Amino acid sequence: MLHASTFQPKGYTMIHASLAVMALALLPMPSWAEFYVRGTSRPIIGVLAQEIPKAELLRYPDKSSYIPASYVKAIESSGARVVPIFIRRSQEYYERILKSVNGMVFPGGAVKFEDPNGYAAAGRMILNIVQQLQDSGVNFPILGVCQGYELLMYLTSNSTAEEDILVKCNSSNEALPLMFKVGYHQSRLYRFASKEIVEILMTQPVTSNHHGYCVTEDMLKFHKLEKVWRVLSTNKDMDGLEFISSSEQFQRPIVGVQFHPEKNMFEWNPKQANPHSRKAILSARHFYDWLVMESRANDQTFSSEQEEDNNLIYNYCPVFTGRKGGYDEQVYIF
Numbered sequence: 001m002l003h004a005s006t007f008q009p010k011g012y013t014m015i016h017a018s019l020a021v022m023a024l025a026l027l028p029m030p031s032w033a034e035f036y037v038r039g040t041s042r043p044i045i046g047v048l049a050q051e052i053p054k055a056e057l058l059r060y061p062d063k064s065s066y067i068p069a070s071y072v073k074a075i076e077s078s079g080a081r082v083v084p085i086f087i088r089r090s091q092e093y094y095e096r097i098l099k100s101v102n103g104m105v106f107p108g109g110a111v112k113f114e115d116p117n118g119y120a121a122a123g124r125m126i127l128n129i130v131q132q133l134q135d136s137g138v139n140f141p142i143l144g145v146c147q148g149y150e151l152l153m154y155l156t157s158n159s160t161a162e163e164d165i166l167v168k169c170n171s172s173n174e175a176l177p178l179m180f181k182v183g184y185h186q187s188r189l190y191r192f193a194s195k196e197i198v199e200i201l202m203t204q205p206v207t208s209n210h211h212g213y214c215v216t217e218d219m220l221k222f223h224k225l226e227k228v229w230r231v232l233s234t235n236k237d238m239d240g241l242e243f244i245s246s247s248e249q250f251q252r253p254i255v256g257v258q259f260h261p262e263k264n265m266f267e268w269n270p271k272q273a274n275p276h277s278r279k280a281i282l283s284a285r286h287f288y289d290w291l292v293m294e295s296r297a298n299d300q301t302f303s304s305e306q307e308e309d310n311n312l313i314y315n316y317c318p319v320f321t322g323r324k325g326g327y328d329e330q331v332y333i334f
Helices: 014-025 069-077 091-098 119-135 147-156 195-203 217-222 261-266 278-295 305-311
Strands: 044-048 065-068 081-085 103-106 142-145 167-176 207-214 229-236 242-249 254-257 330-333
Touching: 044 069, 044 119, 044 278, 065 069, 069 081, 069 261, 069 278, 069 330, 081 091, 091 119, 103 119, 103 147, 103 278, 119 147, 142 147, 142 278, 147 207, 147 254, 167 242, 195 278, 207 242, 207 261, 217 229, 217 242, 254 278, 261 278
Parallel strands: 044 081, 044 103, 103 142, 142 254
Antiparallel strands: 065 330, 167 207, 229 242, 242 254
């Protein structure tokens, strides 16, 4: 049987984790309800599509992009609806959609950021529009997951090539606890996390890691982003390289996690290290709960019920790729 210590990074012991949890217990923990003035009780989250991998194009010759269904399910489980946001669209399209939804997810995957018309190009337009909304007073959150987190770092560093900001990592299929940084409990992302969730994340191998690239604190400093991004936790890959596993922007509700919280609940490939225990699922839910609660703080909406209905993910049917279908078990294909 594997124990939590089996997955603990070098230099990070259960004693360290226990002391940190004891310290956390002494802190008053406010609730989300005490902090936010509700803007909407019907939040809608946009999820950015990405290019279909070349290996899959023969199976779907008339399609060009997709969204893993696990992101849709995770958002819906936290109390919001989903609108797919497509790649290769105009500035006007992104402006209209982003002024109609309440939050955004940049999902994981394996695309090349240099594609001038793909995922990263759409992400750049989206981030610029969202920052304008935020500057105007709209509390519009973004959650970047794995590749989505890497995209946020790529965009905020003004990189023109992935290797400018990303470092090769060997964490392609492992479950890890988080190594929290000092002061993490005062962050936007973790300040409302329950003591149980924090203790699980800190001591149990519950975060699902599937990445061959990552961002390090040295790279963050090299790009002079340490005053833009606050590092909340780190991990070490299979070769001992320490990478950033969760961070947030200091001045904006923009968060990135290198792991996949949605996989704990909705990805069942037995060859993937996706923890499915009660504690793993409880802790994973926190990240999409955070996104949805932040999105409730703005009251943006579509201009009509019909326009809203026309844009919802309900207009599309997910495709089951099969047990051997690859990285995602179920996808929406566009």
